[in-house]
Amino acid sequence: MAGAITLERIMALQAAYIRCIDNNELEAWPEFFLDQCLYKVTTAENHKNGFEAGIIYADSKAMLIDRIAALREANVYEKQSYRHILGLPNVVNNNGEEAKSETPFLIARIMHDGRTDLFATGVYLDTYRAAGNDLKFAKRIVVCDSSRVDTLMALPL
Amino acid sequence: MAGAITLERIMALQAAYIRCIDNNELEAWPEFFLDQCLYKVTTAENHKNGFEAGIIYADSKAMLIDRIAALREANVYEKQSYRHILGLPNVVNNNGEEAKSETPFLIARIMHDGRTDLFATGVYLDTYRAAGNDLKFAKRIVVCDSSRVDTLMALPL
Amino acid sequence: MAGAITLERIMALQAAYIRCIDNNELEAWPEFFLDQCLYKVTTAENHKNGFEAGIIYADSKAMLIDRIAALREANVYEKQSYRHILGLPNVVNNNGEEAKSETPFLIARIMHDGRTDLFATGVYLDTYRAAGNDLKFAKRIVVCDSSRVDTLMALPL
Numbered sequence: 001m002a003g004a005i006t007l008e009r010i011m012a013l014q015a016a017y018i019r020c021i022d023n024n025e026l027e028a029w030p031e032f033f034l035d036q037c038l039y040k041v042t043t044a045e046n047h048k049n050g051f052e053a054g055i056i057y058a059d060s061k062a063m064l065i066d067r068i069a070a071l072r073e074a075n076v077y078e079k080q081s082y083r084h085i086l087g088l089p090n091v092v093n094n095n096g097e098e099a100k101s102e103t104p105f106l107i108a109r110i111m112h113d114g115r116t117d118l119f120a121t122g123v124y125l126d127t128y129r130a131a132g133n134d135l136k137f138a139k140r141i142v143v144c145d146s147s148r149v150d151t152l153m154a155l156p157l
Numbered sequence: 158m159a160g161a162i163t164l165e166r167i168m169a170l171q172a173a174y175i176r177c178i179d180n181n182e183l184e185a186w187p188e189f190f191l192d193q194c195l196y197k198v199t200t201a202e203n204h205k206n207g208f209e210a211g212i213i214y215a216d217s218k219a220m221l222i223d224r225i226a227a228l229r230e231a232n233v234y235e236k237q238s239y240r241h242i243l244g245l246p247n248v249v250n251n252n253g254e255e256a257k258s259e260t261p262f263l264i265a266r267i268m269h270d271g272r273t274d275l276f277a278t279g280v281y282l283d284t285y286r287a288a289g290n291d292l293k294f295a296k297r298i299v300v301c302d303s304s305r306v307d308t309l310m311a312l313p314l
Numbered sequence: 315m316a317g318a319i320t321l322e323r324i325m326a327l328q329a330a331y332i333r334c335i336d337n338n339e340l341e342a343w344p345e346f347f348l349d350q351c352l353y354k355v356t357t358a359e360n361h362k363n364g365f366e367a368g369i370i371y372a373d374s375k376a377m378l379i380d381r382i383a384a385l386r387e388a389n390v391y392e393k394q395s396y397r398h399i400l401g402l403p404n405v406v407n408n409n410g411e412e413a414k415s416e417t418p419f420l421i422a423r424i425m426h427d428g429r430t431d432l433f434a435t436g437v438y439l440d441t442y443r444a445a446g447n448d449l450k451f452a453k454r455i456v457v458c459d460s461s462r463v464d465t466l467m468a469l470p471l
Binding site for chain 2: 104118
């Protein structure tokens with residue numbers, strides 16, 4: 001079955017996603033999502049309290065495409081880059097056509113002058129769906145551990 | 158054979174273990190261990206020199222349960238949380254019923270006010286045994302790279 | 315086919331490589347490479363601009379062996395150790411006999427007095443070849459994200 005979701009496909013998707021961002025191939029980033037999707041960045045505290053409002057909120061691939069266009073115009077990428085390090089996905093649910101997982105992340109930020117800091121840690125709460133031969137994100141909720149997330153944050157996480 | 162130990166089962170156990178701690182589900186933590194077990198936190202220097210005394214030492218699941226009860230009473234968890242990022246387990250020995258591995262780790266600590274720091278790095282030296290359908294730790298020796306481990310450290314690593 | 319390259323073998327090689335360095339078994343490090351090989355450490359900026367000159371450059375296993383001998387003489391290892399944390403390898407090419415992958419890394423450095431810092435992040439650009447039953451590096455290009463790489467850097471990355 002071409003569409004069946006396996007851990008191997010999930011791991012390949014996760015690895016390709018961070019490679020896309022860390023290599024500054026941002027225009028390809030929205031392609032990891034279904035047309036109707038949810039992409040949200042929030043904090044652990046807000047998430048625990050059930051607050052809907054996140055730091056970033058988009059509910060369609062079109063909004064993600066707009067976001068990248070805005071970033072490119074603002075030229076944010078020139079000033080910093082990210083390096084994502086992921087843990088193994090915990091697959092919490094998988095019926096073969098839709099799956100959910102939790103994946104820990106750590107992101108280092110490298111400023112233009114070379115300074116590197118521990119930018120963010122947290123967990124990706126993901127829902128995947130098979131779209132033909134591809135696996136895509138139906139939902140990606142990025143839960144940052146710290147409530148002190150840099151408000152100038154602009155790159156996708 | 159239900160009990161056979163595979164890399165996939167080892168990886169699933171490692172991922173579930175850190176999820177338990179990072180999600181603050183500490184009461185479930187002792188369940189990752191056999192009733193008769195060894196859980197020890199030590200430093201690379203002490204480990205190399207063969208010193209038995211560790212920073213934390215427990216040789217039964219009952220001691221681990223007591224430890225969590227004490228932590229909850231002291232309310233330590235309110236003040237900080239962890240984010241574990243693991244490398245791939247190096248399986249150094251596996252006879253199908255008992256296996257040993259070495260797994261690198263990095264732990265970020267997130268304080269209540271949002272400050273995040275690189276809390277500890279090191280390696281887990283583990284011995285697994287199959288207990289029915291479950292895989293459990295017979296031994297987990299947590300070797301911290303730095304000799305400067307925070308003496309107020311209280312959460313399980 | 316004994317020589318076929320699989321993701322599992324690649325992951326095992328990556329895990330063994332960092333274990334060798336982080337355990338201070340440096341004499342074994344050149345054995346991860348073919349006799350004719352390329353080992354280069356460079357920065358993302360130099361790599362993007364196509365500059366050949368790297369921070370470290372070696373094009374044979376013999377040069378790697380020399381490098382370790384020099385390090386031991388200078389006694390650098392006494393003063394610091396590393397802890398590598400790797401992401402999943404992105405296999406970008408694999409014909410069964412030769413494969414290429416990109417693997418993100420983060421290295422924490424632990425000084426002798428216990429101070430730990432985020433030493434380097436980046437990506438390994440690797441070419442593997444099967445040598446009998448072993449998988450070895452034909453090329454390992456270590457691309458560090460930051461242009462501010464510690465010039466006293468001496469250990470293999």
